Amino acid sequence: ANAFAAEFLMPKKLLAREAHRYSLRALARRYLVSMQAMEIRLKELGLVCKGS
Secondary structure (H helix, E strand, O other), rough: OOOHHHHOOOOOHHHHHHHHOOOOHHHHHHOOOOOHHHHHHHHHOOOOOOOO
């Protein structure tokens, strides 16, 4: 259930395109999730956000 929710709220394809453009805080706001949830998702996908 958690994996489904993560993919639904923070799709890999979109994050891969946007992670390098935005900060962690901006991404969390953009996807309406907590910073902690966004950080976990980015780590799972091996992505780094701007300013990291």
